[in-house]
Amino acid sequence: xxxxxxxxxxxxxxxxxxxxxxxxxxxxxxxxxxxxxxxxxxxxxxxxxxxxxxxxxxxxxxxxxxxxxxxxxxxxxxxxxxxxxxxxxxxxxxx
Amino acid sequence: xxxxxxxxxxxxxxxxxxxxxxxxxxxxxxxxxxxxxxxxxxxxxxxxxxxxxxxxxxxxxxxxxxxxxxxxxxxxxxxxxxxxxxxxxxxxxxxxxxxxxxxxxxxxxxxxxxxxxxxxxxxxxxxxxxxxxxxxxxxxxxxxxxxxxxxxxxxxxxxxxxxxxxxxxxxxxxxxxxxxxxxxxxxxxxxxxxxxxxxxxxxxxxxxxxxxxxxxxxxxxxxxxxxxxxxxxxxxxxxxxxxxxxxxxxxxxxxxxxxxxxxxxxxxxxxxxxxxxxxxxxxxxxxxxxxxxxxxxxxxxxxxxxxxxxxxxxxxxxxxxxxxxxxxxxxxxxxxxxxxxxxxxxxxxxxxxxxxxxxxxxxxxxxxxxxxxxxxxxxxxxxxxxxxxxxxxxxxxxxxxxxxxxxxxxxxxxxxxxxxxxxxxxxxxxxxxxxxxxxxxxxxxxxxxxxxxxxxxxxxxxxxxxxxxxxxxxxxxxxxxxxxxxxxx
Numbered sequence: 001x002x003x004x005x006x007x008x009x010x011x012x013x014x015x016x017x018x019x020x021x022x023x024x025x026x027x028x029x030x031x032x033x034x035x036x037x038x039x040x041x042x043x044x045x046x047x048x049x050x051x052x053x054x055x056x057x058x059x060x061x062x063x064x065x066x067x068x069x070x071x072x073x074x075x076x077x078x079x080x081x082x083x084x085x086x087x088x089x090x091x092x093x094x095x
Numbered sequence: 096x097x098x099x100x101x102x103x104x105x106x107x108x109x110x111x112x113x114x115x116x117x118x119x120x121x122x123x124x125x126x127x128x129x130x131x132x133x134x135x136x137x138x139x140x141x142x143x144x145x146x147x148x149x150x151x152x153x154x155x156x157x158x159x160x161x162x163x164x165x166x167x168x169x170x171x172x173x174x175x176x177x178x179x180x181x182x183x184x185x186x187x188x189x190x191x192x193x194x195x196x197x198x199x200x201x202x203x204x205x206x207x208x209x210x211x212x213x214x215x216x217x218x219x220x221x222x223x224x225x226x227x228x229x230x231x232x233x234x235x236x237x238x239x240x241x242x243x244x245x246x247x248x249x250x251x252x253x254x255x256x257x258x259x260x261x262x263x264x265x266x267x268x269x270x271x272x273x274x275x276x277x278x279x280x281x282x283x284x285x286x287x288x289x290x291x292x293x294x295x296x297x298x299x300x301x302x303x304x305x306x307x308x309x310x311x312x313x314x315x316x317x318x319x320x321x322x323x324x325x326x327x328x329x330x331x332x333x334x335x336x337x338x339x340x341x342x343x344x345x346x347x348x349x350x351x352x353x354x355x356x357x358x359x360x361x362x363x364x365x366x367x368x369x370x371x372x373x374x375x376x377x378x379x380x381x382x383x384x385x386x387x388x389x390x391x392x393x394x395x396x397x398x399x400x401x402x403x404x405x406x407x408x409x410x411x412x413x414x415x416x417x418x419x420x421x422x423x424x425x426x427x428x429x430x431x432x433x434x435x436x437x438x439x440x441x442x443x444x445x446x447x448x449x450x451x452x453x454x455x456x457x458x459x460x461x462x463x464x465x466x467x468x469x470x471x472x473x474x475x476x477x478x479x480x481x482x483x484x485x486x487x488x489x490x491x492x493x494x495x496x497x498x499x500x501x502x503x504x505x506x507x508x509x510x511x512x513x514x515x516x517x518x519x520x521x522x523x524x525x526x527x528x529x530x531x532x533x534x535x536x537x538x539x540x541x542x543x544x545x546x547x548x549x550x551x552x553x554x555x556x557x558x559x560x561x562x563x564x565x566x567x568x569x570x571x572x573x574x575x576x577x578x579x580x581x582x583x584x
Contacts, residue, residue: 044478053532
């Protein structure tokens with residue numbers, strides 16, 4: 001993992017990292033990736049991947065409406081809302 | 096007698112017999128908490144609510160409507176959303192988050208009559224084995240080495256839960272376990288930590304780390320206390336599609352504390368190089384004692400278990416990087432000041448809000464899920480996970496229960512510097528159960544030469560919690576490894 005690649009990963013993950021942080025992080029990430037590379041020792045061509053151990057079929061639920069979240073409650077955690085407290089707001093995206 | 100020394104089981108008897116009031120019991124634990132602030136076990140304390148709940152419990156005892164755990168003081172790991180009470184996951188990014196809803200696990204314990212004293216410290220987003228990644232400073236182990244004042248880690252990630260239960264600030268706690276975050280710290284603090292089968296308890300309202308491996312569970316001082324609490328948090332929940340419809344046994348009523356005729360497996364590959372000799376000896380001693388009680392000890396091989404940690408450190412960061420994408424500074428949590436555009440809002444809010452270990456896992460996860468690395472890392476790890484699950488399946492065809500150490504060493508000093516890889520290795524004995532989804536428990540099994548608690552670890556097949564509790568009860572009684580809070584600190 002070179003610094004350029006790491007910088008791109010940080011961009012993809014939407015994490016701001018300066019040069020110093022990149023340099024500090026790269027060796028740790030390389031050590032982790034080198035270590036997990038031991039998985040390549042195993043032959044897995046005919047093995048199905050296991051993504052979850054939940055074994056059952058999904059139960060169905062009755063199809064009736066139910067109140068869950070309310071706008072006022074949800075917006076109470078918003079860092080910023082519009083003046084009417086009806087929306088989340090972010091910096092202008094389209095001029 | 097110190098009320099905070101009581102077991103949960105004994106306290107319930109006293110409450111039912113009206114020899115003790117819920118208010119007295121809660122006040123004793125609030126006073127104990129006040130005197131032990133230095134343990135930093137709590138992120139948020141809720142004493143007023145606790146006393147109001149205790150008063151209500153006393154009313155219920157008086158009018159005959161007491162519920163099953165009426166008036167028992169507990170607290171929740173700060174990843175369980177509690178309506179109207181801050182829930183931080185020990186992260187700066189959620190420092191101001193007040194959930195508008197309640198997690199299923201905390202709701203169930205509320206409905207069972209428990210009294211909540213607050214929200215407990217942990218590693219940030221449950222990523223860690225020492226509690227040191229908490230944005231609020233680490234919780235501290237109430238144990239110290241004999242004749243040594245060094246502060247020790249309570250273990251992690253559920254460091255606050257174990258510190259508080261071990262020191263008698265509460266009688267039991269909720270916690271979560273993704274690689275060992277319940278069992279490892281329980282072992283470090285000389286108490287019981289139980290992680291049930293995947294799907295036993297709902298994850299609804301539990302802030303996720305890695306959804307396919309996150310297990311809500313219980314911390315308590317005795318096996319029986321842990322069984323009483325675990326029963327209350329279990330059950331199918333329509334709000335969690337991975338929770339399983341299952342009947343929850345009455346663990347305590349059905350308890351048959353005997354190992355007669357049971358096959359106890361020792362895993363050959365678990366005899367690792369880094370294992371402390373006294374823990375190896377302890378394992379052998381307790382295995383012999385179980386044999387003397389009628390168990391058959393069988394050495395078995397789980398050839399892929401040595402790869403479990405590597406699997407975990409691909410799959411966990413992958414799932415975490417996806418789960419943590421939601422913290423973007425838009426809808427809740429920390430937002431950077433005066434961002435010039437939306438991109439800056441994202442990257443700065445996340446950079447300011449997340450700690451170092453969280454960022455590291457997000458980056459590793461983003462990498463292993465990227466198109467060029469997906470097959471070699473993510474898919475490969477998921478396939479090896481299958482091999483490990485198959486190892487468990489084969490093992491449980493030969494034995495009833497697997498017995499290993501919980502950790503390779505006793506608790507270490509909080510100021511000891513460790514690389515990420517050294518820290519990751521703490522979970523070596525526990526992580527397999529998370530990959531395979533099987534239930535597991537850490538039981539206090541003895542003490543190190545320096546006076547620190549050592550735990551042993553039992554695993555059974557899927558949904559065989561009852562068998563696990565039965566064996567754990569025997570192990571607990573032959574070990575005599577549990578101290579009262581007042582004997583510890």
